[in-house]
Amino acid sequence: MNGYWTTFVAQLQQVPWVHAAASMQWIFLIYFLAINLAYLILNYISAYQIVRYMREYRANYLPPGLREYQPPVSIVLPARNEEKSVVASVHSLLKTNYPEFEIVVVNDGSSDRTREALIEAFGFVWVPEAYRARLQTEQVRGVYASARYPNVRMVDKVNGGKADAINAGVNCVRYPLFCVVDADCILQPESLSRVVRPFLEDRRVVASGGVVRVLNGCKVTDGMLSKVGLPERWLPGFQVIEYLRAFLFGRMGWSPMNALLIISGAFGVFYKERVIAIGGYRDDTVGEDMDLVVRMHRNLREEKHDYRIVFVPDPVCWTEVPTDLASLRNQRVRWQRGLAESLWSNIGLMFSRRGGAAGWVAFPFMLIFEFLGPVIEVVGYVSMIVLALVGLVSLKVFLVFLVAAVGMGVLLSVNAMLLEELSFGLYARPMQQLRLFAMAVLENFGYRQLNSCWRFYGTLTWLIGLRRRHRWGHVNREGSWQHSPAETTVMPAEQVAEGSSHP
Numbered sequence: 001m002n003g004y005w006t007t008f009v010a011q012l013q014q015v016p017w018v019h020a021a022a023s024m025q026w027i028f029l030i031y032f033l034a035i036n037l038a039y040l041i042l043n044y045i046s047a048y049q050i051v052r053y054m055r056e057y058r059a060n061y062l063p064p065g066l067r068e069y070q071p072p073v074s075i076v077l078p079a080r081n082e083e084k085s086v087v088a089s090v091h092s093l094l095k096t097n098y099p100e101f102e103i104v105v106v107n108d109g110s111s112d113r114t115r116e117a118l119i120e121a122f123g124f125v126w127v128p129e130a131y132r133a134r135l136q137t138e139q140v141r142g143v144y145a146s147a148r149y150p151n152v153r154m155v156d157k158v159n160g161g162k163a164d165a166i167n168a169g170v171n172c173v174r175y176p177l178f179c180v181v182d183a184d185c186i187l188q189p190e191s192l193s194r195v196v197r198p199f200l201e202d203r204r205v206v207a208s209g210g211v212v213r214v215l216n217g218c219k220v221t222d223g224m225l226s227k228v229g230l231p232e233r234w235l236p237g238f239q240v241i242e243y244l245r246a247f248l249f250g251r252m253g254w255s256p257m258n259a260l261l262i263i264s265g266a267f268g269v270f271y272k273e274r275v276i277a278i279g280g281y282r283d284d285t286v287g288e289d290m291d292l293v294v295r296m297h298r299n300l301r302e303e304k305h306d307y308r309i310v311f312v313p314d315p316v317c318w319t320e321v322p323t324d325l326a327s328l329r330n331q332r333v334r335w336q337r338g339l340a341e342s343l344w345s346n347i348g349l350m351f352s353r354r355g356g357a358a359g360w361v362a363f364p365f366m367l368i369f370e371f372l373g374p375v376i377e378v379v380g381y382v383s384m385i386v387l388a389l390v391g392l393v394s395l396k397v398f399l400v401f402l403v404a405a406v407g408m409g410v411l412l413s414v415n416a417m418l419l420e421e422l423s424f425g426l427y428a429r430p431m432q433q434l435r436l437f438a439m440a441v442l443e444n445f446g447y448r449q450l451n452s453c454w455r456f457y458g459t460l461t462w463l464i465g466l467r468r469r470h471r472w473g474h475v476n477r478e479g480s481w482q483h484s485p486a487e488t489t490v491m492p493a494e495q496v497a498e499g500s501s502h503p
Helices: 002-013 016-023 025-058 086-094 114-122 162-172 191-201 234-257 272-277 288-302 325-345 356-371 373-390 395-423 430-442 447-463
Strands: 073-079 101-108 124-126 140-146 152-157 177-181 185-187 205-214 219-221 224-227 267-271 308-319
Touching: 025 234, 025 308, 025 356, 025 373, 025 395, 073 086, 073 162, 073 191, 086 101, 086 114, 086 185, 101 114, 101 162, 114 124, 114 152, 140 162, 152 162, 162 177, 162 272, 162 288, 177 191, 177 272, 191 205, 191 267, 191 308, 205 234, 205 288, 234 308, 234 325, 234 356, 234 395, 234 430, 267 272, 272 288, 288 308, 288 325, 288 356, 325 356, 325 447, 356 373, 373 395, 373 447, 395 430
Parallel strands: 073 101, 073 177, 101 152, 205 308
Antiparallel strands: 124 140, 140 152, 177 267, 185 308, 205 267, 219 224
Protein backbone atom coordinates (compact mmCIF):
# COMPACT_ATOMS: atom_id res chain seq x y z
CA MET A 1 0.00 0.00 0.00
CA ASN A 2 2.85 2.37 0.86
CA GLY A 3 4.43 1.61 -2.49
CA TYR A 4 1.29 2.56 -4.37
CA TRP A 5 1.03 5.80 -2.38
CA THR A 6 4.68 6.66 -3.06
CA THR A 7 4.19 6.06 -6.77
CA PHE A 8 1.00 8.13 -6.80
CA VAL A 9 2.72 11.03 -5.01
CA ALA A 10 5.68 10.89 -7.37
CA GLN A 11 3.37 11.01 -10.39
CA LEU A 12 1.35 13.84 -8.89
CA GLN A 13 4.51 15.85 -8.30
CA GLN A 14 5.12 15.77 -12.04
CA VAL A 15 1.77 17.40 -12.86
CA PRO A 16 2.41 20.98 -14.05
CA TRP A 17 -0.53 22.60 -12.23
CA VAL A 18 0.66 21.15 -8.92
CA HIS A 19 3.97 22.99 -9.22
CA ALA A 20 2.13 26.12 -10.36
CA ALA A 21 -0.07 25.90 -7.25
CA ALA A 22 3.03 25.46 -5.08
CA SER A 23 4.46 28.71 -6.42
CA MET A 24 1.15 30.46 -5.61
CA GLN A 25 0.87 29.28 -2.01
CA TRP A 26 1.84 32.68 -0.63
CA ILE A 27 -0.74 34.35 -2.85
CA PHE A 28 -3.44 32.23 -1.21
CA LEU A 29 -2.12 33.12 2.24
CA ILE A 30 -2.02 36.83 1.48
CA TYR A 31 -5.56 36.73 0.08
CA PHE A 32 -7.00 34.96 3.14
CA LEU A 33 -5.25 37.40 5.45
CA ALA A 34 -6.45 40.38 3.39
CA ILE A 35 -10.09 39.34 3.33
CA ASN A 36 -10.17 38.68 7.06
CA LEU A 37 -8.40 41.96 7.79
CA ALA A 38 -10.99 43.80 5.70
CA TYR A 39 -13.82 42.12 7.59
CA LEU A 40 -12.16 42.95 10.92
CA ILE A 41 -12.03 46.62 9.94
CA LEU A 42 -15.74 46.50 9.07
CA ASN A 43 -16.32 44.77 12.39
CA TYR A 44 -14.76 47.58 14.40
CA ILE A 45 -16.52 50.29 12.40
CA SER A 46 -19.81 48.51 13.05
CA ALA A 47 -19.11 48.11 16.76
CA TYR A 48 -18.51 51.84 17.11
CA GLN A 49 -21.63 52.69 15.11
CA ILE A 50 -23.86 50.29 17.03
CA VAL A 51 -22.67 51.59 20.41
CA ARG A 52 -23.38 55.11 19.17
CA TYR A 53 -26.80 54.07 17.90
CA MET A 54 -27.69 52.40 21.18
CA ARG A 55 -26.68 55.49 23.13
CA GLU A 56 -28.68 57.88 20.94
CA TYR A 57 -31.83 55.93 20.14
CA ARG A 58 -32.53 52.98 22.41
CA ALA A 59 -33.33 54.97 25.55
CA ASN A 60 -35.96 57.12 23.86
CA TYR A 61 -36.73 55.81 20.41
CA LEU A 62 -39.13 58.52 19.29
CA PRO A 63 -39.25 61.88 21.08
CA PRO A 64 -42.72 63.01 22.20
CA GLY A 65 -44.72 64.41 19.32
CA LEU A 66 -42.41 63.10 16.59
CA ARG A 67 -44.84 60.37 15.59
CA GLU A 68 -47.22 63.04 14.32
CA TYR A 69 -44.67 63.94 11.66
CA GLN A 70 -43.97 60.45 10.39
CA PRO A 71 -44.67 60.36 6.64
CA PRO A 72 -47.28 57.93 5.31
CA VAL A 73 -45.86 54.71 3.86
CA SER A 74 -47.13 52.22 1.30
CA ILE A 75 -46.29 48.56 1.97
CA VAL A 76 -45.93 46.47 -1.20
CA LEU A 77 -46.40 42.71 -0.71
CA PRO A 78 -45.67 40.72 -3.91
CA ALA A 79 -47.18 37.24 -3.91
CA ARG A 80 -47.39 34.28 -6.27
CA ASN A 81 -48.96 30.97 -5.25
CA GLU A 82 -49.09 32.01 -1.59
CA GLU A 83 -52.58 30.68 -0.90
CA LYS A 84 -51.62 29.27 2.50
CA SER A 85 -49.71 32.26 3.81
CA VAL A 86 -50.72 35.52 2.17
CA VAL A 87 -53.83 36.14 4.30
CA ALA A 88 -51.89 35.68 7.55
CA SER A 89 -49.10 37.90 6.20
CA VAL A 90 -51.50 40.76 5.50
CA HIS A 91 -53.14 40.37 8.92
CA SER A 92 -49.69 40.53 10.50
CA LEU A 93 -48.86 43.73 8.62
CA LEU A 94 -52.13 45.29 9.74
CA LYS A 95 -50.84 45.13 13.32
CA THR A 96 -47.98 47.49 12.47
CA ASN A 97 -47.77 50.35 14.97
CA TYR A 98 -47.55 53.24 12.50
CA PRO A 99 -49.76 56.35 12.14
CA GLU A 100 -50.65 56.08 8.45
CA PHE A 101 -49.90 53.29 6.01
CA GLU A 102 -51.49 51.27 3.23
CA ILE A 103 -50.93 47.69 2.10
CA VAL A 104 -50.82 46.88 -1.61
CA VAL A 105 -50.85 43.13 -2.26
CA VAL A 106 -49.75 42.19 -5.78
CA ASN A 107 -51.09 38.87 -7.03
CA ASP A 108 -48.59 37.96 -9.75
CA GLY A 109 -50.66 35.57 -11.83
CA SER A 110 -50.98 32.90 -9.15
CA SER A 111 -52.07 29.48 -10.39
CA ASP A 112 -53.53 28.46 -7.03
CA ARG A 113 -56.28 30.15 -4.94
CA THR A 114 -54.19 33.10 -3.77
CA ARG A 115 -56.52 35.60 -5.42
CA GLU A 116 -59.67 33.89 -4.14
CA ALA A 117 -58.27 33.58 -0.61
CA LEU A 118 -57.55 37.30 -0.51
CA ILE A 119 -61.00 38.20 -1.82
CA GLU A 120 -62.69 35.97 0.76
CA ALA A 121 -60.58 37.20 3.70
CA PHE A 122 -60.64 40.93 2.99
CA GLY A 123 -63.80 41.39 0.95
CA PHE A 124 -61.95 42.75 -2.07
CA VAL A 125 -64.12 44.35 -4.77
CA TRP A 126 -63.03 45.67 -8.13
CA VAL A 127 -62.78 49.47 -8.27
CA PRO A 128 -62.49 51.73 -11.33
CA GLU A 129 -59.16 53.10 -10.17
CA ALA A 130 -56.84 54.83 -12.63
CA TYR A 131 -53.66 52.80 -13.10
CA ARG A 132 -50.65 54.89 -14.15
CA ALA A 133 -48.14 52.57 -15.78
CA ARG A 134 -45.08 54.69 -15.00
CA LEU A 135 -43.07 51.48 -14.85
CA GLN A 136 -43.65 48.96 -17.63
CA THR A 137 -45.05 45.66 -16.36
CA GLU A 138 -47.07 42.71 -17.51
CA GLN A 139 -50.78 43.38 -17.99
CA VAL A 140 -52.70 44.44 -14.89
CA ARG A 141 -56.12 42.81 -14.84
CA GLY A 142 -57.58 45.03 -12.17
CA VAL A 143 -57.21 46.88 -8.88
CA TYR A 144 -59.32 45.83 -5.89
CA ALA A 145 -60.16 47.60 -2.65
CA SER A 146 -61.04 45.90 0.64
CA ALA A 147 -64.55 46.42 1.94
CA ARG A 148 -63.31 45.70 5.48
CA TYR A 149 -59.97 47.49 5.66
CA PRO A 150 -59.80 50.90 3.96
CA ASN A 151 -56.00 50.81 3.78
CA VAL A 152 -55.69 47.45 1.99
CA ARG A 153 -55.78 47.01 -1.79
CA MET A 154 -54.92 44.24 -4.24
CA VAL A 155 -53.41 44.42 -7.71
CA ASP A 156 -54.22 41.43 -9.91
CA LYS A 157 -51.84 40.99 -12.84
CA VAL A 158 -50.41 38.57 -15.35
CA ASN A 159 -47.34 36.67 -14.09
CA GLY A 160 -44.10 38.51 -14.74
CA GLY A 161 -41.81 37.69 -11.83
CA LYS A 162 -41.13 39.26 -8.45
CA ALA A 163 -39.47 42.41 -9.80
CA ASP A 164 -42.33 42.94 -12.23
CA ALA A 165 -44.85 42.48 -9.40
CA ILE A 166 -43.08 45.07 -7.23
CA ASN A 167 -43.05 47.52 -10.14
CA ALA A 168 -46.80 47.05 -10.57
CA GLY A 169 -47.24 47.72 -6.87
CA VAL A 170 -45.12 50.89 -7.12
CA ASN A 171 -47.35 52.09 -9.95
CA CYS A 172 -50.34 51.83 -7.62
CA VAL A 173 -49.00 53.16 -4.32
CA ARG A 174 -50.36 56.50 -3.11
CA TYR A 175 -47.60 57.64 -0.77
CA PRO A 176 -44.10 59.01 -1.50
CA LEU A 177 -42.36 56.26 0.49
CA PHE A 178 -42.89 52.57 -0.20
CA CYS A 179 -41.72 49.52 1.72
CA VAL A 180 -41.26 46.07 0.14
CA VAL A 181 -41.91 43.09 2.42
CA ASP A 182 -41.63 39.39 1.61
CA ALA A 183 -44.65 37.18 2.20
CA ASP A 184 -42.82 34.95 4.71
CA CYS A 185 -41.59 37.77 6.96
CA ILE A 186 -42.79 39.11 10.30
CA LEU A 187 -42.36 42.76 11.24
CA GLN A 188 -42.25 43.87 14.84
CA PRO A 189 -44.84 46.53 15.78
CA GLU A 190 -42.21 49.31 15.67
CA SER A 191 -40.33 47.98 12.63
CA LEU A 192 -41.75 50.46 10.16
CA SER A 193 -41.16 53.41 12.49
CA ARG A 194 -37.54 52.41 13.02
CA VAL A 195 -36.69 52.01 9.35
CA VAL A 196 -38.47 55.26 8.37
CA ARG A 197 -36.76 57.34 11.04
CA PRO A 198 -33.70 58.19 8.86
CA PHE A 199 -36.04 59.94 6.41
CA LEU A 200 -37.20 62.20 9.27
CA GLU A 201 -33.70 63.01 10.43
CA ASP A 202 -31.99 63.66 7.10
CA ARG A 203 -33.70 65.00 3.99
CA ARG A 204 -30.92 63.48 1.85
CA VAL A 205 -31.99 59.89 2.62
CA VAL A 206 -33.43 58.08 -0.41
CA ALA A 207 -33.40 54.50 0.89
CA SER A 208 -33.23 52.75 4.23
CA GLY A 209 -32.81 49.08 5.12
CA GLY A 210 -33.07 47.14 8.35
CA VAL A 211 -31.78 43.98 9.97
CA VAL A 212 -33.23 40.64 8.94
CA ARG A 213 -33.16 37.95 11.66
CA VAL A 214 -33.80 34.20 11.58
CA LEU A 215 -37.33 33.29 12.63
CA ASN A 216 -36.71 29.54 12.98
CA GLY A 217 -36.99 28.51 16.62
CA CYS A 218 -38.92 31.63 17.67
CA LYS A 219 -42.46 31.61 19.02
CA VAL A 220 -45.20 33.46 17.19
CA THR A 221 -48.64 34.39 18.50
CA ASP A 222 -51.39 35.76 16.24
CA GLY A 223 -48.90 36.55 13.52
CA MET A 224 -46.58 38.52 15.82
CA LEU A 225 -43.26 37.52 17.37
CA SER A 226 -43.83 36.67 21.03
CA LYS A 227 -40.60 34.96 22.08
CA VAL A 228 -37.10 34.93 20.59
CA GLY A 229 -35.42 31.55 20.37
CA LEU A 230 -32.71 29.64 18.53
CA PRO A 231 -33.30 26.82 16.02
CA GLU A 232 -32.94 23.31 17.39
CA ARG A 233 -31.25 22.10 14.22
CA TRP A 234 -27.69 23.06 13.41
CA LEU A 235 -28.21 24.09 9.77
CA PRO A 236 -30.60 26.99 10.46
CA GLY A 237 -28.53 27.70 13.58
CA PHE A 238 -25.43 28.34 11.47
CA GLN A 239 -27.50 30.74 9.40
CA VAL A 240 -28.25 32.74 12.57
CA ILE A 241 -24.50 33.47 12.78
CA GLU A 242 -24.37 34.27 9.07
CA TYR A 243 -27.17 36.81 9.38
CA LEU A 244 -25.50 38.42 12.39
CA ARG A 245 -22.27 38.81 10.40
CA ALA A 246 -23.99 40.05 7.27
CA PHE A 247 -26.10 42.70 8.97
CA LEU A 248 -24.54 43.73 12.27
CA PHE A 249 -21.02 44.33 11.00
CA GLY A 250 -21.32 43.86 7.24
CA ARG A 251 -23.91 46.43 6.29
CA MET A 252 -23.52 48.46 9.45
CA GLY A 253 -19.88 48.98 8.50
CA TRP A 254 -20.70 50.34 5.03
CA SER A 255 -23.54 52.63 6.06
CA PRO A 256 -21.55 55.50 7.66
CA MET A 257 -19.43 55.72 4.49
CA ASN A 258 -22.57 55.97 2.34
CA ALA A 259 -21.29 52.86 0.55
CA LEU A 260 -24.11 50.41 1.31
CA LEU A 261 -24.64 48.44 -1.92
CA ILE A 262 -27.51 46.22 -0.84
CA ILE A 263 -30.77 46.60 1.03
CA SER A 264 -32.41 43.25 1.62
CA GLY A 265 -35.45 42.64 -0.55
CA ALA A 266 -37.17 41.25 2.53
CA PHE A 267 -37.46 44.69 4.14
CA GLY A 268 -36.48 48.11 2.80
CA VAL A 269 -37.98 51.57 2.33
CA PHE A 270 -37.43 53.77 -0.75
CA TYR A 271 -38.49 57.09 -2.19
CA LYS A 272 -40.92 56.20 -4.94
CA GLU A 273 -39.89 58.97 -7.34
CA ARG A 274 -36.22 58.07 -7.12
CA VAL A 275 -36.95 54.41 -7.91
CA ILE A 276 -39.18 55.38 -10.84
CA ALA A 277 -36.49 57.76 -12.12
CA ILE A 278 -34.06 54.86 -12.66
CA GLY A 279 -36.66 52.59 -14.23
CA GLY A 280 -37.74 50.57 -11.19
CA TYR A 281 -36.68 47.00 -10.50
CA ARG A 282 -35.04 45.04 -13.33
CA ASP A 283 -36.84 41.81 -14.17
CA ASP A 284 -33.87 40.24 -15.97
CA THR A 285 -31.77 39.60 -12.87
CA VAL A 286 -32.13 37.24 -9.93
CA GLY A 287 -30.69 39.87 -7.59
CA GLU A 288 -33.19 42.66 -8.17
CA ASP A 289 -32.75 44.06 -4.65
CA MET A 290 -28.98 44.62 -4.87
CA ASP A 291 -29.18 45.76 -8.48
CA LEU A 292 -31.66 48.51 -7.55
CA VAL A 293 -29.43 49.94 -4.80
CA VAL A 294 -26.27 49.85 -6.94
CA ARG A 295 -28.10 51.61 -9.78
CA MET A 296 -29.33 54.25 -7.33
CA HIS A 297 -25.75 54.93 -6.25
CA ARG A 298 -24.57 55.13 -9.85
CA ASN A 299 -27.41 57.38 -11.03
CA LEU A 300 -27.34 59.76 -8.09
CA ARG A 301 -23.57 60.19 -8.28
CA GLU A 302 -23.66 60.81 -12.01
CA GLU A 303 -26.29 63.51 -11.42
CA LYS A 304 -24.20 64.99 -8.57
CA HIS A 305 -26.97 64.60 -5.98
CA ASP A 306 -26.25 64.85 -2.26
CA TYR A 307 -27.91 61.68 -0.98
CA ARG A 308 -27.74 58.99 1.67
CA ILE A 309 -28.55 55.26 1.61
CA VAL A 310 -28.58 54.07 5.21
CA PHE A 311 -28.90 51.00 7.39
CA VAL A 312 -30.84 50.67 10.66
CA PRO A 313 -29.31 48.11 13.06
CA ASP A 314 -32.42 47.33 15.09
CA PRO A 315 -33.85 43.79 14.70
CA VAL A 316 -36.80 44.80 12.56
CA CYS A 317 -37.67 41.85 10.30
CA TRP A 318 -37.83 38.12 10.95
CA THR A 319 -37.77 35.52 8.18
CA GLU A 320 -37.69 31.76 7.80
CA VAL A 321 -34.48 30.20 6.46
CA PRO A 322 -33.85 26.87 4.69
CA THR A 323 -33.60 23.79 6.86
CA ASP A 324 -32.10 21.30 4.38
CA LEU A 325 -28.93 21.32 2.32
CA ALA A 326 -30.61 21.14 -1.10
CA SER A 327 -32.74 24.21 -0.40
CA LEU A 328 -29.83 26.15 1.07
CA ARG A 329 -27.64 25.26 -1.90
CA ASN A 330 -30.19 26.57 -4.39
CA GLN A 331 -30.59 29.76 -2.39
CA ARG A 332 -26.85 30.50 -2.19
CA VAL A 333 -26.25 29.70 -5.87
CA ARG A 334 -29.03 32.11 -6.72
CA TRP A 335 -27.64 34.84 -4.46
CA GLN A 336 -24.20 34.50 -6.05
CA ARG A 337 -25.63 34.80 -9.55
CA GLY A 338 -27.56 37.86 -8.45
CA LEU A 339 -24.38 39.40 -7.04
CA ALA A 340 -22.55 38.74 -10.32
CA GLU A 341 -25.31 40.25 -12.44
CA SER A 342 -25.60 43.34 -10.23
CA LEU A 343 -21.87 44.03 -10.29
CA TRP A 344 -21.38 43.35 -13.98
CA SER A 345 -24.28 45.51 -15.17
CA ASN A 346 -23.08 48.41 -13.01
CA ILE A 347 -19.33 48.06 -13.51
CA GLY A 348 -19.20 51.71 -14.55
CA LEU A 349 -19.59 52.73 -10.91
CA MET A 350 -16.22 51.23 -9.96
CA PHE A 351 -13.43 53.81 -9.87
CA SER A 352 -15.63 56.38 -11.60
CA ARG A 353 -14.70 60.00 -11.06
CA ARG A 354 -17.78 60.63 -8.90
CA GLY A 355 -17.97 57.11 -7.47
CA GLY A 356 -17.15 58.12 -3.88
CA ALA A 357 -16.78 55.37 -1.27
CA ALA A 358 -19.40 53.27 -3.06
CA GLY A 359 -17.36 53.15 -6.28
CA TRP A 360 -13.85 53.26 -4.87
CA VAL A 361 -14.18 51.07 -1.77
CA ALA A 362 -17.40 49.05 -1.56
CA PHE A 363 -17.63 48.03 -5.23
CA PRO A 364 -14.03 46.72 -5.47
CA PHE A 365 -14.54 44.97 -2.12
CA MET A 366 -17.64 43.20 -3.43
CA LEU A 367 -15.88 42.29 -6.67
CA ILE A 368 -12.67 40.95 -5.12
CA PHE A 369 -13.90 39.40 -1.89
CA GLU A 370 -17.55 38.51 -2.54
CA PHE A 371 -17.64 37.72 -6.26
CA LEU A 372 -14.15 36.29 -6.83
CA GLY A 373 -13.71 35.22 -3.21
CA PRO A 374 -15.42 31.82 -3.45
CA VAL A 375 -13.33 30.89 -6.49
CA ILE A 376 -10.06 31.80 -4.78
CA GLU A 377 -11.11 30.15 -1.53
CA VAL A 378 -12.09 26.83 -3.12
CA VAL A 379 -8.97 26.72 -5.31
CA GLY A 380 -6.88 27.68 -2.29
CA TYR A 381 -8.33 24.95 -0.07
CA VAL A 382 -7.95 22.24 -2.71
CA SER A 383 -4.44 23.35 -3.70
CA MET A 384 -3.11 23.56 -0.15
CA ILE A 385 -4.50 20.14 0.76
CA VAL A 386 -3.00 18.53 -2.36
CA LEU A 387 0.32 20.29 -1.83
CA ALA A 388 0.44 19.13 1.79
CA LEU A 389 -0.27 15.52 0.74
CA VAL A 390 2.48 15.45 -1.86
CA GLY A 391 4.98 17.23 0.37
CA LEU A 392 5.38 20.39 -1.71
CA VAL A 393 4.33 22.69 1.11
CA SER A 394 5.86 22.82 4.56
CA LEU A 395 3.90 22.08 7.72
CA LYS A 396 4.55 25.64 8.91
CA VAL A 397 2.98 27.18 5.80
CA PHE A 398 0.03 24.79 5.99
CA LEU A 399 -0.65 25.71 9.62
CA VAL A 400 -0.46 29.43 8.82
CA PHE A 401 -2.98 28.82 6.03
CA LEU A 402 -5.35 27.04 8.43
CA VAL A 403 -5.10 29.87 10.94
CA ALA A 404 -5.79 32.45 8.23
CA ALA A 405 -8.66 30.52 6.67
CA VAL A 406 -10.33 29.00 9.71
CA GLY A 407 -9.01 30.78 12.80
CA MET A 408 -9.85 34.25 11.54
CA GLY A 409 -13.25 32.99 10.47
CA VAL A 410 -13.92 31.81 14.02
CA LEU A 411 -12.82 35.21 15.33
CA LEU A 412 -15.21 37.04 13.01
CA SER A 413 -18.13 34.78 13.90
CA VAL A 414 -17.53 35.09 17.64
CA ASN A 415 -17.17 38.86 17.27
CA ALA A 416 -20.55 39.02 15.56
CA MET A 417 -22.09 37.02 18.39
CA LEU A 418 -20.50 39.26 21.02
CA LEU A 419 -21.66 42.37 19.17
CA GLU A 420 -25.22 41.06 19.33
CA GLU A 421 -24.99 40.27 23.02
CA LEU A 422 -23.41 43.61 23.93
CA SER A 423 -25.97 45.61 21.95
CA PHE A 424 -29.44 44.14 21.52
CA GLY A 425 -29.04 40.99 23.63
CA LEU A 426 -31.95 39.10 22.09
CA TYR A 427 -30.50 35.73 23.09
CA ALA A 428 -30.17 36.50 26.79
CA ARG A 429 -30.41 33.09 28.45
CA PRO A 430 -27.09 31.40 29.33
CA MET A 431 -27.93 28.25 27.36
CA GLN A 432 -28.79 30.36 24.32
CA GLN A 433 -25.49 32.19 24.56
CA LEU A 434 -23.59 28.93 24.95
CA ARG A 435 -25.34 27.41 21.94
CA LEU A 436 -24.75 30.57 19.92
CA PHE A 437 -21.04 30.44 20.78
CA ALA A 438 -20.85 26.78 19.76
CA MET A 439 -22.49 27.57 16.42
CA ALA A 440 -20.15 30.53 15.88
CA VAL A 441 -17.16 28.20 16.25
CA LEU A 442 -18.44 25.04 14.55
CA GLU A 443 -19.79 26.73 11.43
CA ASN A 444 -16.18 27.38 10.37
CA PHE A 445 -15.43 23.65 10.19
CA GLY A 446 -17.27 22.46 7.11
CA TYR A 447 -20.31 24.70 6.79
CA ARG A 448 -18.53 27.82 5.55
CA GLN A 449 -16.39 25.77 3.18
CA LEU A 450 -19.51 24.08 1.79
CA ASN A 451 -21.09 27.50 1.37
CA SER A 452 -18.01 28.65 -0.56
CA CYS A 453 -18.38 25.66 -2.88
CA TRP A 454 -22.00 26.57 -3.60
CA ARG A 455 -21.05 30.18 -4.29
CA PHE A 456 -18.16 28.96 -6.45
CA TYR A 457 -20.66 26.98 -8.51
CA GLY A 458 -22.94 30.02 -8.73
CA THR A 459 -20.05 32.11 -10.04
CA LEU A 460 -19.15 29.46 -12.62
CA THR A 461 -22.73 29.13 -13.89
CA TRP A 462 -22.78 32.88 -14.42
CA LEU A 463 -19.36 33.01 -16.08
CA ILE A 464 -20.10 30.24 -18.59
CA GLY A 465 -23.40 31.78 -19.55
CA LEU A 466 -25.97 29.67 -17.68
CA ARG A 467 -27.94 32.77 -16.74
CA ARG A 468 -31.47 31.48 -16.95
CA ARG A 469 -34.09 34.08 -16.22
CA HIS A 470 -35.35 33.49 -12.71
CA ARG A 471 -38.77 34.99 -12.24
CA TRP A 472 -39.86 33.64 -8.87
CA GLY A 473 -37.97 31.51 -6.34
CA HIS A 474 -40.24 28.54 -5.61
CA VAL A 475 -40.68 28.34 -1.85
CA ASN A 476 -42.15 25.39 0.01
CA ARG A 477 -42.46 26.10 3.71
CA GLU A 478 -44.47 24.93 6.67
CA GLY A 479 -44.87 28.48 7.98
CA SER A 480 -46.84 27.31 11.03
CA TRP A 481 -47.07 30.89 12.30
CA GLN A 482 -49.17 31.69 9.24
CA HIS A 483 -51.89 29.14 9.85
CA SER A 484 -52.85 29.21 13.51
CA PRO A 485 -53.62 32.05 15.92
CA ALA A 486 -52.29 29.97 18.79
CA GLU A 487 -48.71 30.26 19.90
CA THR A 488 -46.48 28.19 17.63
CA THR A 489 -42.81 27.48 17.16
CA VAL A 490 -41.60 28.26 13.67
CA MET A 491 -39.95 25.22 12.12
CA PRO A 492 -40.07 25.62 8.32
CA ALA A 493 -40.58 22.84 5.85
CA GLU A 494 -37.85 20.85 4.25
CA GLN A 495 -37.64 22.86 1.04
CA VAL A 496 -37.24 26.58 1.04
CA ALA A 497 -35.97 26.23 -2.45
CA GLU A 498 -34.46 29.44 -3.68
CA GLY A 499 -35.44 32.16 -1.25
CA SER A 500 -36.15 35.65 -2.53
CA SER A 501 -33.56 38.06 -1.26
CA HIS A 502 -29.99 38.53 -0.23
CA PRO A 503 -29.27 38.34 3.47
